[in-house]
Amino acid sequence: MGAEAVTHPGVLLVPFPAQGHITPMLRLARALAAHGVVATVAVPDFIHRRIASAGGGGAGVVALASIPSGIAEDAGGGSDTTPEFGAIVHAMEDHMPPHLERMLTSPRRPVACVVVDVLASWAVPVAARCGVPAAGFWPAMLASYRVVAAIPELIERGLISESGTPISSSESSDDGDEQDGDHSVMRGLKMLPAQVELRAEELPWLIGDSATQRSRFDFWLQTLHRARGFRWVLVNSFPGESGCAAAADDVDVHRLAMQGPQVLPVGSALLPGSLSSAAAAERTKHQQQQQPCVGNNNGDKNSSMWRADSTCIGWLDAQRAGSVVYVSFGSWVGSIGPDKVRELALGLEATGRPFLWALKRDPSWRAGLPEGFAARVAAAGRGKVVDWAPQDDVLRHAAVGCYLTHCGWNSTLEAVRHGVPLLCYPVSGDQFINCAYMTGPWGIGLRLGAELRRDDVRGCIGRVMDGGGEGRRLREKVRALRERVVAAEARRAADRNVRSFVDEIRRDRPLLMQIYSVL
Structure with missing residues (x-):
């Protein structure tokens, strides 16, 4: 058993607590499990309860663990509503870190790596304190990652202020940006292809009133600062997403890798019916016996927080x-x-x-x-x-x-x-x-x-x-x-990126692998 356990590192995955983030994180966990990883997804307790009540928790290869959040069951006005963004941020920053730290330092549950949703960056300093390497996961397309990462450039070019609000003066069109009525259409930026039109008021943090927008922008600035510590960022997208030649996208990914974390598109490997999903099914029995964290198993069919109308x-x-x-x-x-x-x-x-x-x-x-x-x-x-x-x-x-x-x-x-x-x-x-x-x-x-x-x-x-x-x-x-x-080649390319990531975890944590060998 010792030799076999060495090949199965434990990875803890921490999503941002929203349906659109949890679903791809669970799929990433299953893709990792297909390559011999013992994967556990740690979610806030109110999310854990909702998935269970919606019928989740069937047999599967991924454990679902619960982290106390301090958010009441009826936060946000009822069990079917989402807590306010501010309440979620407070839970992540002030209540959940010590509970995650106990999970990472438990000698019975050794973890080789933490995969952190970029929007759940609260887990990055916790992993650092525990001496566990952290990888990022971006559950959206690479283009939106580029836009957020370009905040310094947007400020420098006068498209947004230091507080993240659009600057709608004539100066914003001096460097190739064009005015579309009363809206500034951002063009000429390296972060997007020329044929993509994005207005300044459509930036991701511009939600709600001015106070809400400022708090969201501060959240993104903090997220960018913490993301500097990632060695890898796994992206839920595919090569050639820009609509241009795939080679051009590969150059962009390489450039991002040179400036910061290594960016690995894995989206096609996360699709239901992928190569990873098929391989994971073969490991179901072993994974169920080797879970590093206590939690319900979650199958591929139901990760929803709401019960669907049949x-x-x-x-x-x-x-x-x-x-x-x-x-x-x-x-x-x-x-x-x-x-x-x-x-x-x-x-x-x-x-x-x-x-x-x-x-x-x-x-x-x-x-x-x-x-x-x-x-x-x-x-x-x-x-x-x-x-x-x-x-x-x-x-x-x-x-x-x-x-x-x-x-x-x-x-x-x-x-x-x-x-x-x-x-x-x-x-x-x-x-x-x-x-x-x-x-x-x-x-x-x-x-x-x-x-x-x-x-x-x-x-x-x-x-x-x-x-x-x-x-x-x-x-x-x-x-x-x-x-x-969804073509086979796209799935194989994404699966190779997942395998490359798992191989690096194994190479970087030889001591932890020895710990597994004696369990």
Whole structure:
């Protein structure tokens, strides 16, 4: 047993506590497990409870461990809502570190490396105190990592102030940046391809009022400072994501590696059905016997914090192929607002097309929904409104012909994997960057107007669902991108990056490997 244990280092993974971060972190853990790593994902206690209550915790190769957070069960207004960002930051910075430190220093649970979600940088100084190397994990596309890492350049060029707010003076267009109405479109920056248009007011930290934006910017500055300690950053993306030649992206990755941590795209290895997933299944029995932390196992099927409505698939079965509009704005950001909810509802109804709308049963999310709307469209056989949908199963269904999305990265990858064209309405964070690629170099989606008027909703859905012309072009583009992301070569390349990372852990921690040999 000793010789066998030497080849199985323990890795603790620490995600940021949001669905869009936990799902890819669990998939990364399974990819690591496929290469002989004993992987444990440590989540705050309120996340652990939600996953368990939603039906998670089936047999699998990854342990799910709980860290006390100090956040009450009903924080944020109920079990289905997300705690305020400030409450999460307070928990991560002030309450969770000593509990993580005890996990890392336990002699019964030796850890060779901590993989830290870049947004959960609170774990970096804890790992340093414990003498455990830390790697970063960026759960989004590499482009959004570039934008955040370019904060010093944005300040230097006068595009943003020292507090992160956009500078909308004529000076901001002196170096190749162009004015688009009242908005400064950032061009000529090394962080993005020339064909990607991103406005200064769409930067990831510009969420909420001025005070909230400042606190978010301070959070990012602290995150950047801590990220300097990473030797590696694993990115949930794929080579060639810019839409240019893959070789150009490889040069960019090498340049980033020379300036800081080594950047390893691993996104294709995290997709369900990947090479890593298949290999991990063969190690299930051994991994279950070698868990370094106490926690529930979590299978590949259910890492959701919300219980999905199981009637969605049966409803889709009754629809014609390619006829359904699927609508979801994710789970993290708040409501788009009552006026926009109303316009979206009436626009969907005006199309005359069947639609499936995943809309959280929360007063703030459903405010603005016309009286009796859900019952009316259901009775007419035209629509179905649910609290939460089994999204991956929905997007793979033949009836779905369009996805109206907030452009979250996980949702984007799922749509690409299943070849579904997109109608884009980004709300906050990295969603604007994702949208700029989807409607720009990738050409897989159209963007709705910011005001979200019912006529715009109806018209854009018609364009995406059109059997020829623009609709056909979008479908061809998404199928082409799908081949780049899910093709066997892309999966093998990502799997090689995962294996390279695991090999480096083994080389760097020989003493710890000797500890495993005597367990």
